[in-house]
Amino acid sequence: MTLRVLSLLIICICIAPLAVQADAAVKVMPLGDSITRGGSWTTSPYPSYRYYLDESLRASGYSLDFVGSTSTAFTKFAFDQNHEGHGGYTTGMMVGTPSFSPLAAWLASSPAPDIVLLHVGTNDALEGIPLATRIANMKKIVSILRQKNPGVRVLMAQIIPTGDAGLNSKGLLLDFNRALPSIAAGLSTPTSPVAVVDLFTGYDGVADNQPDGIHPKTSGERKMAGAWHRALAPVLSRMSPGPGTTVPTVRPTVTRTTQAVPSLSVRKVPGVLEAEDYDPGGAGVSYRDTTPGNSGGAYRQDDVDIEVQGGTTNLAFVRDGEWLQYTVAVSSVGRYRADFRVSSWGSSSHSIAVSVNGKDAATVSVPTTGGPGAWTTASTTLPLPSGTAVLRFRFSGDGQNLDRVTFSAVAGSATVKPTTTAPTVTRTTQAVPSQTGSAVPLPGTIQSEDYNPGGEGVSYHDTTPGNQAGAYRGDGVDIVYAPAIRSYVVTQIRSGEWLEYTVTIPEERYYQLAFRLASQSGGQFFDMKVDGRSEVMVMAPRTWSMETYSSISTQIRLAKGTHRVRIQFHGDGLNFDSFRFT
Template identity: 35%
Template sequence: MTRLSLACALLLPTLANATRFEAEDYSFYEDSTPGNNGGAYRNDDVDIEVVNDAGGGHNVGWIDAGEWLSFEQFVIPNSGVYEISARVASPGGAQLAVDLDGGTISLGDLTVPATGGWQNWVTVSRTATIDAGTYNLGVFARSSGFNLNWVEVNAVSTPTPTPTATPTPTQPPFVDQRFEAEDYNNAFDTSAGNSGGQYRNDNVDIEASTDEGSGFNVGWWATGEWLSFNTLTIPSEGNYKIRARVASPNGGSASFDLGEGTSTLGSITIPATGAWQNWQTVTLDAQLSAGTHSLRVLATSDGWNLNWLEVVADGEVEPPEPTVTWADEFDFFDTSAWTYDEGGHGWGNNELQYYSNGTNVSIEFDPQAGSNVLVLEARQEQGGTCWWGGNCDYTSGKINSRDKKSFQYGRLEARLKLPRTQGIWPAFWMLGNNFETQGWPQGGELDIMEHVNTNNITSGALHGPGYSGNTPVTGHLVHAQDISAGYHVYAVEWDANGIRWFVDDTNFYSVTKTEVERFGEWVYDQPFWFLFNLAVGGNWPGEPDHANFSTQRMYIDYVRVYQ
């Protein structure tokens, strides 16, 4: 994947008023010069500066002919005529074009007038007929010498919908409500300080969870301690189920009430799950009145953990516990599942590392994970002739499950801790079983997780016939905290209709089969096999800091398949 930006455009939910894309919030780009000449907002090659226009913010400048910006998830709800406007400035005038899906659909050109200065702003517009759908909106510089603040799309006319009868008002349906334990509103804890040291700085004891979806759990429960959640909304009186996600080596008990003791709901028995991070869901049937309530869970025994609470309408079928059809916890290197992917540098991306036959792969106990983990290690070597031929300036580890383990559909996840440094490129991905006969990208590539350099951004993508390399089928998640500080669960949920990407419990990108087929063939109705690797350098991350490069490690706690 090349020339890929790592932020998503801000979209308004509909075109009832307008959809505005701030220029600096592009999803993809092409820039002819290295570095950000304006030095503001982002650290890639697009030139961004502080703007002196109404509303403030930033603009993209130093625009040369042939450069472009693209904004993903541009939604047209109804076919019709739309006005495309661009906020521009230019001392001498210029020309730009707007299009959809990388030039597949042209929306026409806009002439940028000579505004008299780089910060003298005007709005130029044109109309175009656009069919309903979801697109990537592109802005292409036909000539150099203008600044761009934003692009906006407004509906001019759309087909008049057929009037429908006003429905009889009904009670809104109940929507399942989940409360993460660590997001309590009020609490009582018998001991001072946060024994787990995570997430919050009060007296409730919070630690990292290894449950499905990961995140955090509240632990070190003692009799009499409680948490309450203020926003339980019940639309109508009736029977409901309260579910609690719990873990305990020896079992325990808890009770539930509303209004911090005003109305008792009942008690649950917490089973002995076998360990502090072996999770099960227990259920309490409760009669709840309409209104907004404070839901409280009270410990009536010591010795258990709580991940979340969930309230659902009675009569709903409880989802079955996820079934793990295959997993590797990496207590040892299982040669029946994995192969060392040995090879030279390059790999189609100008990468620098040579992948060794196991020398850079190890199994070790990691206290942070609480278990054995598999480690891929990228090292700077002394150079000179190596076993593969050429100069092995960098070595690293790569494993795959080709011809041993492959899977079609389900939830596929791995718990990973990643490095952050210039020039590093860890990845968790899959290739189709027909790679041997069809090659790349015809066989398909599913990137569950990619991360480059020192940023805190997770990327996921598909590569296939008609959408490879700088693929439009990609999404990104910007993390609020240092991605290298701890473990995260990276996953996809994949079926015949589409694929959804997750980090912990956050679904940061989704794509349907129909959306992929706008770019090329959907090739994801076959088994795919796993790859883990830790690359150095390459087209996307660029060169590492050779003079100061230190050994980098990618930690893999487990990989699991749910079907």
């Protein structure tokens, strides 16, 4: 009750008229994490609250325009789909660093919003970010928004609960919500009001959320839309034609596309096995899942639950008795270490039983980490035969996520024969490789070192003279041969550097995009621009070593034809191997 009363008081105090032409559509920016974005796959049944809010406001006669640097073309829903919902983002990730702010970059690629609907903080609760840090970040977010529009109105949500009452309390979600009214009161000005909107009260974290207990299902999306509508209506009535005024409503044309199952090949051992790359074949053949449909809405369209969190695609919402099957190519007979990147929560004990070619091989005990985004590594060793092997992972205990499994040979037990030998490179005579400037056909993998020819300022920008590592090409980009992955990589990357590639796309559709990289510290950003427009921004995960490579995934919609792709780096300390479109 206290939360709601304070919220209403602040809304009443802070909302003032805005000078907008009577016939102009008010620009509204939905800003937040995956709860704002909705399902991560275009065929997801969960388009976020934005669909229901757009529908209800237009039905009431209000004129508005959702704005943002990104959009999700949900094929089952026709509405204005521009937004700034970025899966996995905490308040701190949104703010960024003194040298680079993702939020500022998004705003630079978007029309200036008149109103911002800010719902952020769930990932902070999952990761246990200190309350004082969250409060400081919220103030910085408002400051960055005002740099884009000094008169912006910010509606700041008391965020929806998760399905875990303990997490809501121990993760300081409740304390965060209680702190927002005083934050808003301190930030609000006559020209740029800040109001609190109560989305928490009346929302059931169990009944209104999907099985993960975090993301809204339809009932939750409708409740969020209702709360936003009640807060927006009095503002919009002062800023745009209200109910009773004829307002032309343009519905976007929606093209329904069919998403194919990703192209999956046999994975090599030693190497990294992504959890979502299980074999094709379907239920009972390549997997067993106890709930219908893909609750996470990402990557594949069968019954296995896959989500994208923090830019990482992972197996999610795993329940007791479910299993997945993978076909791998083992380089040599011997024992291999298997490092499972996992998270788990709840009161159940958790484990993963591994079988090889139908025979039990090992059981991995999965520690309770406290939440879906609290990752750790659980390890075991496996005897593996040379050649093709079929692995099956059987899960015990509800409430697990699996990101990937990294296989490495146990010293002295397996002889791994490299399939590629690093060539001897003479820096002064090294010719540019067979990069003729022709477009790379996609889907497919682009090696980082195969950027366009053209030179400094044309096909790349590098802040240090010469190729410091001396491999592969003889220009100013630093390239080294990485024996651990038997590949050349762009190395010693510094903030502000960029690489450019030319690609050709056979058809307009969404593509899964995975960057393969190494970062000892993590936290750097990739900004992918297509034909000069920023389309994708991801944050590099921490791999703990410059020789340990991991993939970070997202989605991108590309139009048919030839495109110029530029990858710009923000932050020092990256090795970049490749990026893959499927």
